[in-house]
Amino acid sequence: MRATVIHAPHDIRVEEVPDPRVQEPTDVVVRVLRACICGSDLWAYRGESARQPGQRIGHEFLGVVEEAGSQVAGFAPGDLVVAPFVWSDGTCEYCAEGLHTSCPRGGFWGTVGSDGGQGEAVRVPFADGTLVKLPPAAVSDDRLLTGLLALSDVLGTGHHAAVGAGVRRGSTVAVVGDGAVGLCGVLAARRLGAERIIALGRHRARTDIAKTFGATDIVAARGEAAVEAVRELTGGQGAHAVIEAVGTEQSMRTAVGIARDGGAIGYVGVPHGSGTGLDLSVLFDRNIALRGGVAPVRAYIPELLPDVLDGTVDPSPVFDVTVGLDGVPEGYRAMDERTALKVLVKP
Amino acid sequence: MRATVIHAPHDIRVEEVPDPRVQEPTDVVVRVLRACICGSDLWAYRGESARQPGQRIGHEFLGVVEEAGSQVAGFAPGDLVVAPFVWSDGTCEYCAEGLHTSCPRGGFWGTVGSDGGQGEAVRVPFADGTLVKLPPAAVSDDRLLTGLLALSDVLGTGHHAAVGAGVRRGSTVAVVGDGAVGLCGVLAARRLGAERIIALGRHRARTDIAKTFGATDIVAARGEAAVEAVRELTGGQGAHAVIEAVGTEQSMRTAVGIARDGGAIGYVGVPHGSGTGLDLSVLFDRNIALRGGVAPVRAYIPELLPDVLDGTVDPSPVFDVTVGLDGVPEGYRAMDERTALKVLVKP
Missing domain, CATH: 3.40.50.720 (NAD(P)-binding Rossmann-like Domain)
Structure with missing residues (x-):
């Protein structure tokens, strides 16, 4: 598949990478429908946060489950889902308290060995603890789908x-x-x-x-x-x-x-x-x-989702530029120069 | 009267100073029965907080009202009272919210022009907003009186x-x-x-x-x-x-x-x-x-006082050394050298 890779400060490329697949029985693979670039991605882009050359990048995405591990109970291929910007096991003491960002088995998309959100697909660890299901009908509502993407982080x-x-x-x-x-x-x-x-x-x-x-x-x-x-x-x-x-x-x-x-x-x-x-x-x-601090957005999605679905809250206007996967490097440039507020990616 | 004065780092003296008197109709004068030395007084003692030579010092005291201004409604001569470590008008928005330390007309004992707690008497501005009455019988219970002094700060x-x-x-x-x-x-x-x-x-x-x-x-x-x-x-x-x-x-x-x-x-x-x-x-x-932050202890005294009075809470053991007014300089030395935990002053 193709995904965004950071090689060095200001060197963002879209490249062929190995296709993600279920590795643990609690994994799913999500085909990405919407991703985006975050202001915090710019810290890596500008070299202010260290990255290893070749690391993936992007931590906000929603999409459709393509494959589910044998122990995944809550998701099946075809489900529309949104991912928070960290994965978490959903079973530890911190997850139970709603502080999923402190889950000892949790992690950030794009860390070494994991997929990033700015790509065609993502292997999602601990899918039951991480993902939240969205109504399938949202897939045909472009503005709503964009608004739902904001649940992943902003x-x-x-x-x-x-x-x-x-x-x-x-x-x-x-x-x-x-x-x-x-x-x-x-x-x-x-x-x-x-x-x-x-x-x-x-x-x-x-x-x-x-x-x-x-x-x-x-x-x-x-x-x-x-x-x-x-x-x-x-x-x-x-x-x-x-x-x-x-x-x-x-x-x-x-x-x-x-x-x-x-x-x-x-x-x-x-x-x-x-x-x-x-x-x-x-x-x-x-x-x-x-x-x-780092927001435990997984805890907030169930509370915020109904308001996004019924239009009470519509964050979609924060996305002011849309690119395909090839446009991601240009999207970083635009956000770095503040000519774009937040870049939506449709892989 | 006699009161404690700081002339320079490590130069604490007990001296003759003008007798306090009612200056504003909202003032009272309190004759001090118990005062003490605070860990935060040591910052001035060590020269880490600036003081003008000749400033008074000490911000914890309880005593008996000796004279009350014409507009003081809540206190009369003879009342046993405890003072929090800042005075406050009791009528502003912050005082109403319980954040007396942000009262725009409030101030700290011992600032230039005001009396400090480590002396024979103190002029108390905004007495109605500042002081809290104590049961008169407490005056004859030495341990209780010492415990009540802790309401002024610690x-x-x-x-x-x-x-x-x-x-x-x-x-x-x-x-x-x-x-x-x-x-x-x-x-x-x-x-x-x-x-x-x-x-x-x-x-x-x-x-x-x-x-x-x-x-x-x-x-x-x-x-x-x-x-x-x-x-x-x-x-x-x-x-x-x-x-x-x-x-x-x-x-x-x-x-x-x-x-x-x-x-x-x-x-x-x-x-x-x-x-x-x-x-x-x-x-x-x-x-x-x-x-x-700086504790709005005035707001807490009504909540804590009943527990001190009935013995549920007894903070008196924090006072491990007792001195008269003449012993205050030695008290500072003892606290500075950590041979005393907290020095009680009986003027």
């Missing part, structure tokens, strides 16, 4: 940030990051009942999506100016719930600056940079909580 | 850490720090229903108190060895709730190391050191929350 990650930030009915929320995760954070905050959602962003196309997703205010500034603007919008106090969806020192500083005393920062941007941008004494003096 | 701070760490019935808790706050964290965790409480400490006198306060396990190690020991005690996973009551880079690293994935660190040690000791990417990968 929608669940935005939700995790909103939960971490403590968003509830009536909350004032501020969102740092106008990428697909930040925008899904806006969606998730609205879904959880936020009254006011302040989205920080300077790209009109993105802030327009933020508005359709439920943002009530847009702050087109960065750094200190953004902090001042959010404070002005919130009577000087800041937002009780802050979603941090970038992961740089600057974005974390901004998140702290716009948080209200006693509030919380839900952070889901993968932390990068030598320091953290965190001045713990500021968090301390103002009793600001920091809660988040 | 007991409420330990409680804040336990709440931040998410301690609930059945929790496994680990406590970093064998000072008075860490020990009160043990007390608070037991009070909140923790099933297992692992106290880290290498000083027998302190770990003995931890045991009487409810610690089920003692880990007499530091750093990596402590992390390994706690992991061994918890089936490799770590503690869901970690209380961090020191504030150094090393202690924070230990707290992260012994936290279970998906757990929380309740931190109340005033952060010190150029960095924070926090590797945010570890917190991120393991979904460990960080929640805490």
Whole structure:
């Protein structure tokens, strides 16, 4: 089959690789219908996260089960399924608690020896613990299928940030990051009942999506100016719930600056940079909580799926460019240069 | 009157200072019956927190109201009262929410222009918002009076850490720090229903108190060895709730190391050191929350007071040395050299 391979920073290729097949009786093989490129893939693309030359890449996909191992109980060939961005056994203590990302037998797509999502097919370990079945009819609804793909990462990650930030009915929320995760954070905050959602962003196309997703205010500034603007919008106090969806020192500083005393920062941007941008004494003096991390999206899919299916939540607008498998390298370039928000891949 | 004054690092003196008097109609003057020295006073003593020469010091006290301003509704001369370690107006939005430490009109005892707790008397601003009345009979019960003094800081701070760490019935808790706050964290965790409480400490006198306060396990190690020991005690996973009551880079690293994935660190040690000791990417990968800060003990006194009064909670053993006002400088030396755990002052 053909799949995306990363050879070095900025060297992404689509190549012939071995066809995936069931290796363990708990595996299935999924033929990929939709995949995409994630902002976090760019860390590898830019060489900021190390990869071995020849590693696969891509961790978001949905598709159709092609083959199922003998011990797979919940899936059969022909099933339409979505995969979260980590696989997990579904049986351990962490999976039972909904923290599938800490499953000792879990792993990330694209790690050495595993398939990535940006390819024609994927071997899925622990299929019963990992995949979630989708209604077969969705396959003929292009927009819905694209929206469902967001369950593999960005929608669940935005939700995790909103939960971490403590968003509830009536909350004032501020969102740092106008990428697909930040925008899904806006969606998730609205879904959880936020009254006011302040989205920080300077790209009109993105802030327009933020508005359709439920943002009530847009702050087109960065750094200190953004902090001042959010404070002005919130009577000087800041937002009780802050979603941090970038992961740089600057974005974390901004998140702290716009948080209200006693509030919380839900952070889901993968932390990068030598320091953290965190001045713990500021968090301390103002009793600001920091809660988040790698989102256990497998736990959230059952909760979010009905809202995507009935159209209450439609994350599909975060995908603004569509490519075939051959277009994946160009898709990375476009996202790296921020000319694309999030690239959809139809292998 | 006589009060404790800090002139320079390691230069603590007891001197004649102006008698406090009611300056605002919302003030009272409290004659101090019990005060004490806090671990956080040592940061000033060691020169790690800046002080202006001649500033007062001490932020924990209880005593008797001597004079009350014309607008004070809740207190009259003769009332026995305890003061939290910050004053607060009791009427703002933050005070209403129980975050008295963020009251815009609040302040810390001993800041320039205010009295400190380690003296014969204190002018208390916003008395109605700040003080809490105690039963008059307590004045004749020496041990109870000492226990009640802990409501001014260490007991409420330990409680804040336990709440931040998410301690609930059945929790496994680990406590970093064998000072008075860490020990009160043990007390608070037991009070909140923790099933297992692992106290880290290498000083027998302190770990003995931890045991009487409810610690089920003692880990007499530091750093990596402590992390390994706690992991061994918890089936490799770590503690869901970690209380961090020191504030150094090393202690924070230990707290992260012994936290279970998906757990929380309740931190109340005033952060010190150029960095924070926090590797945010570890917190991120393991979904460990960080929640805490300067404890709004005023909010907790009404909840904790009944348990202290009826003896359910007795923090008095954290005070292991008693001095008069003249003995305060020697008390600082003893705490600095860790020959005293917490010094009680009877002016």
